[in-house]
Amino acid sequence: MTKAHSRLIWLILIVLAVFLGYLFWQQQQAPNSGRGPGGPIAVSTAKVTVKPLVRQITSLGSGVANNSVQIVVPASDFLTELNIQEGKAVAAGDIIARLNNVQQQARVAELSAVLTDQNRQLARLQNLATTQATAQSMIDEQQTRVNTTLAQLDIARAQLNELTIRAPFDGYLGLRLISQGAYVNAGTVLTTLDDLNTLKVEFSVAEHHLAEIKRGMPVQVTNVAYGNLVFAGEVSAIDTRLDRVTRSIRVHATLDNSDLRLRPGMLLNVKVELANVPALQISERALIPQQNRQYVFVVNSENRVSMREVELGQRIPGWVEVVSGLEEGEEIVVEGIQKIRPGVLINKVGA
Known part of the structure; x- marks a missing residue:
């Protein structure tokens, strides 16, 4: 029994040694997996380019008619005439109803x-x-x-x-709430009138954007009913007061809605373009953070890399502005930076 146990222990040790040797071989092969026959490390690179840097703020807003009123009865009497066709376009001055x-x-x-x-x-x-x-x-x-x-x-x-009720402005009539011939009291609502050719969008902007947002800035609006279709407009008014609770300010934008696809009360996704200027930009994937500094690997004409510090500016999703440290047209590593070190030879496999 002692010899059998001894052989079993040696067998286990041998199998364990072989397994550890295999793991060590795998670890030695892993760093070289991206290398070609000459030893360069496979990485992806990209050119440093100048392109528009678009800064946006997003918010949720509601559609508001450019002009909107309830058509009410000014006196108590019988309705002798009622010209309400629901959804019909009327011009300013058109007769909507007439009392006795x-x-x-x-x-x-x-x-x-x-x-x-x-x-x-x-x-x-x-x-x-x-x-x-x-x-x-x-x-x-x-x-x-x-x-x-x-x-x-x-x-x-x-x-x-x-006693003759006329449309105060061009617009579209809403639902008819009273029938012709009915006796109505003063203040009774007959219908609504909305100017829909121009739609206002009301949304809120955080206090720290107050100094940046201006009248006339481009606005892009989307709605779930129309998927990715974008409606273009511009900022038309900024409130004079901030909300004390949310510390935000109300903003109005106007959109051309002559096709009547947008309606008052709609929930709208709003993007306001704060800036659109050309800037030197690189992918965020190329950055190597070290303490409070940022570095990138720059590729030279011999396909060798060097580490260079860069100063960053504004960030947008996936991209970052480079204020200094790089020049337009230089090539940097964007993928595979974890496999390389300064001075190594690389093999560019993509951009």
Whole structure:
């Protein structure tokens, strides 16, 4: 039993030694896996280029009609005319509804007749005054009557006009809420009117962007209903106050919506372009952070690499601006930096 145990132990030790030797061989092969016959290390490189550096801020916003009102009844009476076709485009001044106006028309006609008669009497007194057959006081009294009746006629005409409800601006009618012939009270809502040809987008911007955002800046808007379709507009107004709770400021942008694809109340994804300037940029994958500094591997004409410190500027997803340390057209390593060290020979396998 002792010899059998001894042979078993030696067998286990031999198998273990072979296994450890295999692992050591694998580790020795791994660093050389990217090397060609001459020993260069396979890496991916890219040229340092100048391209537009676009800085954006994103926010969620809501669609708001350029002009929007509720069409309400100014007085209590019967609806004798109702011209509401839901979704129909109307022009400013078009008649939307008319209330019973028989009494007001009669009142206007009555005052018009009275005014005509009073003007005739005033003219007669003025003719008599030329022959000094009447006193000036009588003319003044008649002129007062004329002025009073004229004022009453203006009020009656205004009240008559109020019974005809017109569109205050160009827009599109909403849902009809009342039927023709119904008796309505003052303040009853008949429908809505929205100017949809231009859509406003209301969104909020954080306080630290306040100094950067300006009127006229380009805005891109998307909505889930239209996928990746982008609607272009510009910043049109910036609020004068910040919200005390969120420390953000409300901003309005305007979009051309003549095709009526966007509607008030829509949830919109907003991107505001803060800057678009040419800048020297490299991929973030090329950076080698060491303490508070950033380095890259630069490739020379002999395909050997050297480590160089760079000063960075603004960052955008996947890219970073290089302020100093590199020149346009220089070649740097973007993939495989973990396999190389300064002075080694590389094999460029991609960009």
